[in-house]
Amino acid sequence: MSKQPYLHIPRPTARPGEAPDFSYLNLSPAGAVERPPIDARAGEIEYLALGLVRVLDDDHVAQGPWDPNLDKDTLVRALRLMVLTRAYDDRMQRMQRQGKITFYMQALGEEAVSIGQGLAFEDGDMMFPAYRNQGLYIMRDTGLVEMMCQCLSNSRDMCKGRQMPIFYQNAKKNLFTISGNLATQYPHAVGWAMGAAIKGEPNIAASWVGDGSTAEADFHYALTFAAVYNAPVILNVTNNQWAISTFQGFAGGDRRPFAARGLGLGMPGIRVDGNDLLAVYAATRWAADRARNQGGPTLIELVTYRGGAHSTSDDPSRYRPKDEWSSFPLGDPVDRLKQHLVKLGHWSEEEQTSLEEEMKATVSEAWKEAVSYGTLTEPPFLDVSLMFEDVFAEMPDHLARQREKLLRMRGERS
Amino acid sequence: MSKQPYLHIPRPTARPGEAPDFSYLNLSPAGAVERPPIDARAGEIEYLALGLVRVLDDDHVAQGPWDPNLDKDTLVRALRLMVLTRAYDDRMQRMQRQGKITFYMQALGEEAVSIGQGLAFEDGDMMFPAYRNQGLYIMRDTGLVEMMCQCLSNSRDMCKGRQMPIFYQNAKKNLFTISGNLATQYPHAVGWAMGAAIKGEPNIAASWVGDGSTAEADFHYALTFAAVYNAPVILNVTNNQWAISTFQGFAGGDRRPFAARGLGLGMPGIRVDGNDLLAVYAATRWAADRARNQGGPTLIELVTYRGGAHSTSDDPSRYRPKDEWSSFPLGDPVDRLKQHLVKLGHWSEEEQTSLEEEMKATVSEAWKEAVSYGTLTEPPFLDVSLMFEDVFAEMPDHLARQREKLLRMRGERS
Amino acid sequence: MIEAIRSAHDVMLERDPSVVALGQDIGYFGGVFRCTDGLQEKYGEHRVIDAPIAEGGIIGVAIGLGVNGLRPVAEIQFADYIYPGFDQIVSELSRLRYRSAGEFFSPVVIRTPCGGGIRGGQTHSQSPEGIFTHISGVKTVMVSNPYDAKGLLISAIESNDPIIFFEPKRIYNGPFDGDPDKPAVSWASHPRGEVPEGYYTVPLDKAEIVQSGEDLTIITYGTIVHVAQAAAKAAGVSAEIIDVRTLMPLDIETLRESVNKTGRCMVAHEATRFCGYGAELVATVQKECFWHLEAPISRVTGWDTPYPHAFEWEYFPVQRRLVDGIRKLMEVA
């Protein structure tokens, strides 16, 4: 016995007032990580969890075996969707500040996750998103107005007033309802995927959690069941370095990448540059193809950075350097894709400026329409008796009586 | 898309009526696995989780770098404790069959786990056992009579009648109370170890779960917290191949060893021949030394076989070949240690026979004494008012009233 | 009752290809209580699925199966082990339909053996129904006989609402009249012990008047239904005994009518008393029947302690305790 007992407490590399320091991030150069065939054995591809799959190099040129060779239209579509997501976030964040909505969460800096991954799935694949995956709802055409109405809890709210802002759903487009409880959607995705396999249907499922949420039980359950039944599911960890005020080390991220969490169960992991849309797309596509061919589950870690506050209730300047994001070595996903398109000769700064204007206008227009359906304080309002519906498939007597009571008290029934 | 979607359901290699088949077990020869220094970096010793640390070879000779070089006295002590555990189990199992106790669980075939590991700890180290670790209670001198009285729920029951048989505790000897809920003790051990580190005390903690129990949330919590805080704790998985009727594949064991479960968190794992007392001791000692020197947690998988039924409520002939145990390639831990001692010239078959007789007699004697303190059906009984004590530190009014009521009804109070 | 539950599975697995069962040891082995015996062999390992030992995972995965159009019947091996799945039940299963305004739901049935009387000690004896009946969005059932068990389980599997389905393990093999000294009896001679072979249902929103009477009303469910019948007989009173069956939603009408008639009411259950389900029964009855009550509503329940192994029969609301309760209630002038 020699060393003094001592409890290790993880510490981020920089706190407010200190210089940002991302030296802890293990980066591979673009193109450096091999791309195995989709039927490679799990034991042979552990390197995918430890390196960093990147396609775009520092000069914004696509490199190496993971280059998905997307055509111009797809690349431009991706850029448009990312810019739209950012414009939407920006507007909603400001609307919260103005008191029009009660709460908001941006995906600032993480847009390539939802858009890049979303593009890699088939329409029939079922998504179980986390709260920072608004991009998935946007790209599957949920409609900005519908999404805004949800945030407004107004007369057209898809949730009928029952959820806080940002907890969208879209059953028609195979987008599950978002939960306020972290990670609970993970086993749902595995169960859904098991169901598809039981029924012999070719669709796969995907779900997302944040780095911090990997500590929850549902993360473990999902990985275990996915591995045991070889379920056709993609489980994603959006590692944006922070979980409110705690950095990813509090979920064990400073010892081993999150992508490695399934290795002990024989589940392949891929660690991807989450701000490189091409890499995100390519890794997801690889995992999707694998899942569709009885290859089972894959855990994908998307290395990115939470550019904004955790939510409108948060103040990150209390716990991290103000300029941390601008030092993040993987940059800004929107900017990187734009630069790539420019490099390819498909795009210009002018086009970018007008795209941003266009998206801003689109969002503004949608907002105008959305508020015309009411806000929490301006009519038209949702019918209050909706409060008692959908607790069960049919309303039991006790709820009908409670509804009567409330309506009577409000003078809406005699 | 080529392959037909299909849900994989794990299947054991043999069912009743089929020939046992342990080809799935990945075995290293004795002495084959390297022994790293205790301060080796986690990333450099992943091989420990994948191989199989063995010391005793097929000729019962100790081999290789893990040989702990235990002296004769220690080896004989270990043998005595294993034989005693087996004799105790045998008697209690029969007493259950005769209706003297309501339930029992044997550790048949797994005795080297508790005894081999138990020998590797210091007295001040805190144990958080599972229900098949009776050997730990035996070796830390809980007293057979005390243990039997617990199983009998009699007037001397350490639990005051509150637990089913086998749920022992022994605070004085640093043995935690066993829970009926699987795996719940795992985070307790981590918390206890964190507490020791916070206080600057040199003791470490250890806990055990079965292969099947690794699927529980508490397994994940424990590994996560242990890794994040680098807690001085040893987390053990007793892989006895079965969890009631489901084989270890239903916990993901047919893809990767359980010892590998922490690798994705940067926690070293050691896979050990659980029926080789020398290997069990050596691996545990290595992990304990590491933990005591700020090396943090280790996950140890003990590969063994559940020789008996899951419990007295179980009938394994319904789900596994009757002769599976006798084909288990790692043999019987008692026999192997005996053979080793014989090989060393320290022991003989005659001594073994008389040891077995002696232990049987010891157990018989203890049983006679234990039943003299009553059984569930024979006095002396525990005072029924004990039912209302220890719910809280002091009895609140409502429990005092309930106690009064019961006693009044039983005519014990006026 | 085991055979009735097995039969309900069998009928539904046969009728509806979307029904799947999952749980620990329920597949090849047929369940530790044998409630799914032979069903994996009959329907295949994709319909009757052995699961990892992870209650939260079983329920979480069942939700996902349900969202994908299947009808999962999940077994939790003992009600005492349902707690690791509590978050998935409360935060997800019970809330999906509401929070998504009906776009999503998952018709999961969670079956689990509950209650004591089998020397299971504190971790194999609990009756946690009162925790679930407080959760909006999930229905809770506790059965008391084979006929109901099968009919209610079929209704539960067909329901589009999530349901927690409690099976008192003490009466798996026969009714229990609350006298532990008497020899065990089988279901054979019980009027509800006989179970029709095929498909039938028992409604999920109706209490059952097990026997009608004039002197007092005993409201109960599960094992205690049988204890109450024996106790009423022993006490020599004309008791109206109500088996609540579906605890949430509660069939208030049946309770109200009965207590308004008898003027006296005793509530009995095996679970601990404080904040147990009985508290809601009392609160409801006192509100609905206040002007008819001739005595305070009394409760006979398990004590507010864990279920102790040695004192099983001192803990359990045995016949004698119910008789005592009935006498006291009848004494009130």
Add this chain to the structure above:
Amino acid sequence: MIEAIRSAHDVMLERDPSVVALGQDIGYFGGVFRCTDGLQEKYGEHRVIDAPIAEGGIIGVAIGLGVNGLRPVAEIQFADYIYPGFDQIVSELSRLRYRSAGEFFSPVVIRTPCGGGIRGGQTHSQSPEGIFTHISGVKTVMVSNPYDAKGLLISAIESNDPIIFFEPKRIYNGPFDGDPDKPAVSWASHPRGEVPEGYYTVPLDKAEIVQSGEDLTIITYGTIVHVAQAAAKAAGVSAEIIDVRTLMPLDIETLRESVNKTGRCMVAHEATRFCGYGAELVATVQKECFWHLEAPISRVTGWDTPYPHAFEWEYFPVQRRLVDGIRKLMEVA
């Protein structure tokens, strides 16, 4: 009330080196509600510990810390997120002392903000106290003002029993009289808003008569204490208002005396009604005070639905609903 809670931590971290706090974001950041602001800086990162996002892990590890002689104060960021830790609370924390006949126990306090009224929607508004009060072996507290919050939290930390400590977040920054249209007020002018600096305790087994009265008794706790006071005033009745404070064990004497005096009783809480804590209050009071009751005991509570974002004030038992309830109760002849 935030400052009161912070101060209770501060006092106890100072007095007793075995006290440690742990929870998500409570360390460097000082907690999302700032209840531990500055304490990590003052006492070090081994005393005020940031934890992974794993409620079950936090509670499980806290139990282990407690078994090793520490006094852990665990924060669950929102009561809505306590469910993943439910198994550790029910099966371990509450049962350790009992099952080991007193050889082991773990004096964990679990603090958690509860209740609605801050537009938190269904996952930041729940009041799950009724689930915990049913569990034998754990005590449950809900505070209603800064003075009590500090005194009760200190008592809880000193107690050798495990305690679930609910803090209604709506009144973190000031009392709330149940009229959402009025501007928010601070604690400054409230008689219990002032908190003494150092160590003091409030007992863990006594309800508090907040105001005495003659016409009826209102039994409540948490935020609704303030709503009840305003409602009684608005209804122009002389109400005796009881703040239960410690929900389990319940101070029955105080309730009995009051209701026997007034003859009328209303129970009010924010949680859903069915099988909520109010059911136990009703059941207890009807039993204890039956012969003095002039009207059925009524309950004013949250509805039996999840807490909807848009209808927050239709769900919440607002002043108007309590006034209505009081009037109806007084009308009964």
